[in-house]
Amino acid sequence: MREKFSNHISAIKCFICHHNFHKALHVMHYHFLCLFSYFRCFERRADSFALCFCSMSLSISSGFISRFGKTDSKTANRSMVSLERVNANIIGTIVTDIDYAKHYGYYRYYRYYYHYYGTEDSSDNEQGVTFMARYLVTGGSGFIGSHIVEELLERGEDVRILDNFSTGRRENISAFINKSNLELIEGDLRSYHIVQEAVNGVDYILHQGAISSVSQSVENPILINDININGTVNILNVALKAEVKRVIFASSASIYGNEPELPKREDMKPSPESPYALSKYTGERYCQIFTKLHGLETVCLRYFNVFGPRQDPNSQYSAVIPKFIQMIKEGQRPIIYGEVSRDFTYVANVVNANLLACTARDAVGEVFNIACGGSVTINQLVKKITDLCGNNIKPIYKDPRPGDVKNSYASIEKARARLGYSATISFDEGLIRVVGSNL
Numbered sequence: 354m355r356e357k358f359s360n361h362i363s364a365i366k367c368f369i370c371h372h373n374f375h376k377a378l379h380v381m382h383y384h385f386l387c388l389f390s391y392f393r394c395f396e397r398r399a400d401s402f403a404l405c406f407c408s409m410s411l412s413i414s415s416g417f418i419s420r421f422g423k424t425d426s427k428t429a430n431r432s433m434v435s436l437e438r439v440n441a442n443i444i445g446t447i448v449t450d451i452d453y454a455k456h457y458g459y460y461r462y463y464r465y466y467y468h469y470y471g472t473e474d475s476s477d478n479e480q481g482v483t484f485m486a487r488y489l490v491t492g493g494s495g496f497i498g499s500h501i502v503e504e505l506l507e508r509g510e511d512v513r514i515l516d517n518f519s520t521g522r523r524e525n526i527s528a529f530i531n532k533s534n535l536e537l538i539e540g541d542l543r544s545y546h547i548v549q550e551a552v553n554g555v556d557y558i559l560h561q562g563a564i565s566s567v568s569q570s571v572e573n574p575i576l577i578n579d580i581n582i583n584g585t586v587n588i589l590n591v592a593l594k595a596e597v598k599r600v601i602f603a604s605s606a607s608i609y610g611n612e613p614e615l616p617k618r619e620d621m622k623p624s625p626e627s628p629y630a631l632s633k634y635t636g637e638r639y640c641q642i643f644t645k646l647h648g649l650e651t652v653c654l655r656y657f658n659v660f661g662p663r664q665d666p667n668s669q670y671s672a673v674i675p676k677f678i679q680m681i682k683e684g685q686r687p688i689i690y691g692e693v694s695r696d697f698t699y700v701a702n703v704v705n706a707n708l709l710a711c712t713a714r715d716a717v718g719e720v721f722n723i724a725c726g727g728s729v730t731i732n733q734l735v736k737k738i739t740d741l742c743g744n745n746i747k748p749i750y751k752d753p754r755p756g757d758v759k760n761s762y763a764s765i766e767k768a769r770a771r772l773g774y775s776a777t778i779s780f781d782e783g784l785i786r787v788v789g790s791n792l
């Protein structure tokens with residue numbers, strides 16, 4: 354151990370002498386991670402030391418970057434963010450599991466090494482850990498899936514998309530399709546062989562692929578059953594055989610149905626009222642059964658009215674926000690059916706929830722509401738869009754449509770407590786971003 358640390362110190366000195374502070378920073382960080390791991394292994398009561406060393410590591414490393422680093426501010430910022438993430442992860446594990454923490458320290462180091470230098474640091478990988486995580490995003494060319502893919506690529510992760518482009522669009526992924534760490538498999542969720550190919554070598558599956566239209570599910574329940582339920586069971590079955598670390602399932606607030614009680618909490622009785630809602634509830638139950646029976650780690654996220662760039666305003670089944678923005682921009686009057694309200698959630702919050710769900714320790718087999726935790730009436734929505742677009746278009750009011758849920762908003766307490774989730778982008782901020790973007 355002593356020899357190992359003196360090697361690290363020499364390496365740090367060497368890099369500093371050669372003015373490669375960025376590299377010194379990484380070696381130093383690794384050094385403290387090692388120290389942390391050893392403390393955790395040999396002495397359980399050393400938690401406070403470990404915590405102290407982690408914090409020291411972060412502050413010293415940050416100091417190197419900001420004071421001496423010969424690097425531009427964007428790179429420095431990225432490094433700072435990465436280091437903070439490393440520290441948060443480690444501190445989060447401190448009082449729980451030694452092996453996990455030890456493994457995680459090495460794992461994060463090797464991933465960041467690869468990210469910054471483009472090569473594997475094979476010199477000192479005594480843990481033999483996999484240094485890159487590989488993610489499969491089903492439905493990755495769709496609205497939400499493409500945002501998840503973009504964020505993962507931004508973080509330097511390896512990503513694979515499985516999509517049949519039934520509602521997904523190639524332009525959603527055109528900005529990053531040529532990245533070397535992205536792979537596209539064009540095929541159907543229901544095919545065992547295609548899913549097997551897509552899942553091969555994957556650590557995490559973010560299962561977004563589905564037909565997500567309530568009205569289409571009413572018209573064609575057999576198709577929705579086939580894709581949303583059989584497709585999900587196919588994913589779980591293959592994931593189990595391939596020993597995938599965790600599957601995150603995109604569920605829906607539609608499961609709550611028309612029950613008037615608010616806010617919606619995860620422990621409320623589900624009351625699905627469309628084939629779509631039922632398919633999502635069945636998907637959740639399948640996830641939980643695979644966790645219970647086989648130990649496959651699954652987490653279900655119930656999304657509430659997601660909005661953001663790339664949502665298709667021209668789709669027959671389009672959501673209200675992109676449709677209203679397009680209409681108001683074109684000078685048309687939007688139609689409001691009764692005074693309903695919704696918990697509109699900007700897509701970046703949903704992306705964040707998916708990534709938190711991959712590693713959250715107290716989340717396996719659980720269901721979480723993913724929303725903003727507030728409610729906006731459709732009237733308020735129209736007013737905000739007209740203000741942002743700078744026109745004064747008045748909506749047309751009609752009677753409520755039968756079957757429409759009147760009001761809905763979520764309790765996000767459980768996600769806050771167990772995933773560390775919060776809606777970092779508010780509804781207003783999200784709306785400004787969408788109106789400003791080219792839908």
Ligand SMILES: NC(=O)c1ccc[n+]([C@@H]2O[C@H](COP(=O)([O-])OP(=O)(O)OC[C@H]3O[C@@H](n4cnc5c(N)ncnc54)[C@H](O)[C@@H]3O)[C@@H](O)[C@H]2O)c1
Nearest residue numbers: 492495496497517518519520521541542562563565656659
């Ligand atoms: N958008 C929302 O407000 C919202 C709310 C609740 C839940 N969800 C869920 O989130 C997920 C993503 O929704 P979205 O809004 O991005 O929808 P989307 O239609 O934009 O994305 C779905 C993707 O799945 C793909 N897909 C469909 N059937 C497939 C099949 N058989 N094989 C392979 N790929 C297939 C589509 O091509 C598309 O790319 C869905 O599971 C949806 O049910 C969305």
